[in-house]
Amino acid sequence: MVSKVPAFADAESEVEVPSAAAVISVQGLVHRYENRTALNGVSFDVRPAELFGMLGPNGSGKTTLFRILSTLMIPTAGRAVVMGYDAAQDPAHVRRQIGVVFQAQSVDPKLTAYENLWHQGHLYRLRGPALKQRVGEILTRVGLADRAKERLETFSGGMQRRIELAKGLLHRPGVLLLDEPTTGLDPGARRDLWQYLQMLRDEEHVSVLVTTHLMEEAERCDRLAILNEGNLVALGTPMELKSEIGGDVILLDAAHDAGSLAEHIRARFHVETTVLENQVRIEREEGHRFITDVVEAFPGEIQAVSVSKPALEDVFIHRTGHKFWSESQEEAQSNSAAKRR
């Protein structure tokens, strides 16, 4: 074993990088529930050793897509191919290739950390001394070797997550699927988890597909699929996606009516505007010059102004014409924030 490797690194697994063929290929995937279309013809590829993100608000279809990829549901139409095997036709082969980390807790709190992984290993036909050694290895890598003999009910949320991750990686899958893995974690534990995912990609060439509804997590992905109401609205690296927005993003808080303000700005400056609740949103180069013109042109109409470099949320608004979080969701969030105060 190589010394001087970070705690998580596994020197043994010098994996050959597979050829450029897609590790996951989603082709025209459609899924309908009884009265609702969750996926409406989604296609994309995940490349080898890539950290791929599926970003979307709740109800965008990303959980449905996740379930199809992890062989738990059969799509209404289209194909999901994982490592060359069709998830609907050949689930047994796909299951051998993937490690899955669910949003819900799948570890058993009544079992110790060691027992949880020992049990998991058996499901993947690992056994005996080889399994024992592998469990020891993976516990060391997630930094919990010293707590191997303690029951999981005594672990913190972040530590339980690390065991979840260890479960998913125990059998050395080529593809790791994670559904909102940082739910319920504090910022420190979140950062750790993402660093670990990046390390997996870099050092073991594991392809990682992760769903998230958090912009700052999506920023860390190599490539992103943005989903909205069952449709793929954007696909590319975070940089690519953001660069398609011309220049800066300007937000104007309307003093009275955002709709009429937007109309007046459009007429006067010949720019595209989007109305978001009481705000007018404009994409434009040299934003700082533009706002002085606008504020001078409409005195008293504008309450506040902001100029920023485009973020992923702007990509979402650009493509869908509405905010990532709907008004009611945002209200609920600010309400709970207000209550805390």
Place this chain on the structure above:
Amino acid sequence: MATQSTALARPGTPASAGLLLPAFTLWWREIVRFYRQTTRVIGVLASPLVFWLVIGSGFGTSFRSGGGPGQQHYLDYFYPGAMIMIVLFTSIFTMMSVIEDRKEGFLLSVLVAPVPRSAIVLGKVLGGTTLSAIQGLIFLIFAPFAGVHLAPVQVLLLAVVVFLVSFALTALGFAIAWPMDSSQAFHGIVNLFLIPLWLVSGAMFPLTGASKWIQVIMRLNPLTYGVAALRGLMYPGAETSFPLSSAIATLLLFSLVMFGLALLMANRRSRSSPI
């Protein structure tokens, strides 16, 4: 594929490893979980004893005057029925773990593993069977107080009967629990069907004294054969409606049918829900 070679799972392992190893590990988990929840252990052991003593003592005098089971004291008559009740409750309620596993996400992690559904059914059902058979046999400690004195052969035959009844009921519990998402609904089914089934199994009153239509139900009820087999083994002199061999054969058939039902439920693959 290049990456496959790194997986520790070897494709060349014998087929039995694909079924037995996962089944073993699920069985093991079921046992460990049970004995780590002390209240569950106490509840399962104490409640039938209380039930047996209270009901048995309460009915005791009225029953003897009714002339039912001959000279037998009702506590003695009721003893095999109480044992079947332990087995019934333990078997059925261990399979509530299927609902809990589904709620928590544990089941999902098993379903995405390369494990045949039959291994999942076998492991969980054998786990529940082991628990309830052990609980049932532990109840034999009270046998001397019920006037039961057993030779080793009888104990062995008793164990076979208890195992078969446990297995069949656990498999039934699995089949009921698999599609459910709440333990309340599960309780509902148990109260509606399974407790009445136990009541008309000869556990509380003998077949011969009942009205015609109850007798028909009793004969169709698989639990009747369990109670009859136990009673025949415990009280060799007592009159039973069936010979031991046919009772055991019936229980074996019941077990196979229930296991088949559990397999059928678990093998459904759904388009709309993540089963």
